[in-house]
Amino acid sequence: MSVIEVLSPGLYTTVQDRGRTRFRSFGIPVSGCMDQLSADLGNNLLDNDSNAPVLEITMMGPQLLFQDKANIVITGADLSARIDGKLLKTNTIVTINSGDVLSFGKLKYGCRTYLCIQNGFDVPAHFGSCSAYEKAQLGLPVLKKGMKLYYQNNSTPIFHQNSRIKPSNLLFEENTVDVVPGPEYHLMNEKLLSETFEITRDSNRMGYRLKGVLSYSHSGSILTSTVMPGTVQLPPSGDPVVLMKDCQTTGGYPRILQVTEMGINILAQKKPGDQIKFTLKTLPEGRQS
Amino acid sequence: MKNFSLTYRRFGTAALLIEWPQSISEDILTDIIAFQSAIEKRPPAGLIEIVPTYASLTLFFNELKDFQSTTKKLNFFYDSRISNQSDNKRWIIPVCYEEQFGIDLQEISNTLKVSKQEIIDIHSSQPYRVHFIGFLPGFLYLGGLNSKLHCPRRESPRLRITKGSVGIGGSQTGIYPIDSPGGWNIIGGTPIPLFDSSKTRPCFVRPGDTLKFDPIDQLTYDQINQEIEQGNYAPKVEIL
Numbered sequence: 001m002s003v004i005e006v007l008s009p010g011l012y013t014t015v016q017d018r019g020r021t022r023f024r025s026f027g028i029p030v031s032g033c034m035d036q037l038s039a040d041l042g043n044n045l046l047d048n049d050s051n052a053p054v055l056e057i058t059m060m061g062p063q064l065l066f067q068d069k070a071n072i073v074i075t076g077a078d079l080s081a082r083i084d085g086k087l088l089k090t091n092t093i094v095t096i097n098s099g100d101v102l103s104f105g106k107l108k109y110g111c112r113t114y115l116c117i118q119n120g121f122d123v124p125a126h127f128g129s130c131s132a133y134e135k136a137q138l139g140l141p142v143l144k145k146g147m148k149l150y151y152q153n154n155s156t157p158i159f160h161q162n163s164r165i166k167p168s169n170l171l172f173e174e175n176t177v178d179v180v181p182g183p184e185y186h187l188m189n190e191k192l193l194s195e196t197f198e199i200t201r202d203s204n205r206m207g208y209r210l211k212g213v214l215s216y217s218h219s220g221s222i223l224t225s226t227v228m229p230g231t232v233q234l235p236p237s238g239d240p241v242v243l244m245k246d247c248q249t250t251g252g253y254p255r256i257l258q259v260t261e262m263g264i265n266i267l268a269q270k271k272p273g274d275q276i277k278f279t280l281k282t283l284p285e286g287r288q289s
Numbered sequence: 290m291k292n293f294s295l296t297y298r299r300f301g302t303a304a305l306l307i308e309w310p311q312s313i314s315e316d317i318l319t320d321i322i323a324f325q326s327a328i329e330k331r332p333p334a335g336l337i338e339i340v341p342t343y344a345s346l347t348l349f350f351n352e353l354k355d356f357q358s359t360t361k362k363l364n365f366f367y368d369s370r371i372s373n374q375s376d377n378k379r380w381i382i383p384v385c386y387e388e389q390f391g392i393d394l395q396e397i398s399n400t401l402k403v404s405k406q407e408i409i410d411i412h413s414s415q416p417y418r419v420h421f422i423g424f425l426p427g428f429l430y431l432g433g434l435n436s437k438l439h440c441p442r443r444e445s446p447r448l449r450i451t452k453g454s455v456g457i458g459g460s461q462t463g464i465y466p467i468d469s470p471g472g473w474n475i476i477g478g479t480p481i482p483l484f485d486s487s488k489t490r491p492c493f494v495r496p497g498d499t500l501k502f503d504p505i506d507q508l509t510y511d512q513i514n515q516e517i518e519q520g521n522y523a524p525k526v527e528i529l
Binding site: 021022023024025026027028029126127135136137138180182183222223224225226228230231248249250255258260261 | 298299300301302304306308311312313337338339340341342343344345347349421422423424425426427428430466467468469484486490491492
């Protein structure tokens with residue numbers, strides 16, 4: 001097994017895969033990559049399993065010492081990745097040599113960078129997933145200085161050695177997020193759909209708190225019911241919360257909208273201070289009683 | 290069984306939400322469990338999992354292609370459901386209400402004007418029905434807290450409530466299954482792990498089961514804790 005030593009952890013760096021479904025009825029969040037699309041691009045290029053664990057890096061990158069060779073792809077946000085001071089190409093396969101230090105610098109665009117490695121990171125799985133969920137100590141803890149990351153370094157040649165992926169501009173340039181009506185759509189003031197919201201500092205892997213210009217405060221309440229990543233809750237205060245990958249499985253606030261999967265990827269690349277708008281799409285079929 | 294009027298609707302692009310009349314009741318709970326097991330017997334194609342709450346079932350699919358025909362099939366299952374209340378268990382959960390655990394007991398005794406002993410007696414005298422698990426891994430939504438013990442949440446939540454803490458928040462009582470921030474009034478602590486990530490089935494309690502709290506002293510708490518650490522403790526079930 002090959003080893004990467006964490007020289008410094010960055011702001012919030014975790015190992016994630018596609019997350020754990022099938023355990024929501026025990027109250028276990030789904031977790032997984034916030035921007036699954038970017039992680040998929042990297043894993044595809046490396047011919048990895050689509051569920052191969054990757055490193056999710058948030059706004060400030062770690063410093064990683066590779067004690068062995070490795071084939072990697074860096075996707076998602078541009079965090080000025082460097083090897084020994086030299087800028088590294090992103091969205092293409094890069095071979096790291098034994099003794100190299102991978103570091104990150106200025107955030108040029110986006111919010112979350114993915115470090116994908118050939119064969120994926122070797123991490124203990126809980127409930128069928130290697131995704132970190134800190135609260136219940138599932139997966140590997142959030143990266144800390146001195147921690148070691150393991151991977152299988154086989155020298156199988158890579159099919160896509162020279163290919164490069166063109167990441168979707170949509171992810172980084174788009175500020176409209178597609179939504180469909182949520183179960184309590186009727187409790188929402190439709191003006192909310194023309195509002196420009198700012199992503200507040202109080203935003204993380206559990207949820208994004210939004211702040212608009214108008215007040216959407218209301219007195220509607222619901223009996224605690226199911227929520228999922230992408231659910232837009234409207235607490236009585238009127239500031240919407242978009243639930244993200246580490247969200248709880250049930251909640252008691254009206255679920256006014258549901259962000260599409262692509263919308264979650266777009267949101268995952270937005271950081272506090274960025275602005276977004278919702279675009280309402282209709283569901284393929286209406287409601288039925 | 291009594292037939293409820295159910296509502297089916299899409300929830301996002303790949304989930305289906307089934308809703309009962311929106312209230313907390315044992316009849317609805319029994320009906321939800323019966324419907325869930327009828328669906329589990331012959332799961333529709335692409336079904337990943339089913340999540341129950343007070344008055345709903347959410348069916349998560351890989352992809353929900355044909356909403357109309359899926360709901361039609363589900364309606365048929367609903368008519369074929371059978372109540373299986375005999376599977377429900379009553380678990381005895383030992384709780385130490387002494388000061389080192391019941392850190393808010395004195396305060397809520399003052400607020401409610403009910404003596405500490407009376408709070409303990411009321412809290413541990415009746416069984417609580419488990420409606421579903423949510424909010425945190427292993428957090429049980431319990432019904433039936435005596436209205437004499439209803440007490441508003443603390444004005445400012447604590448940053449860390451230790452695993453096993455038993456609390457009252459509004460009209461609910463419950464147990465913190467993992468360390469977590471929280472605003473409930475803490476009246477005791479149990480050594481029993483309600484969430485165990487080392488097990489393939491992380492919670493031994495199921496929706497429909499009931500819990501009864503059994504007051505214990507610190508010495509018994511420590512003994513049980515030791516037995517749990519040595520792997521010699523099995524949660525106790527009362528035969529009904």
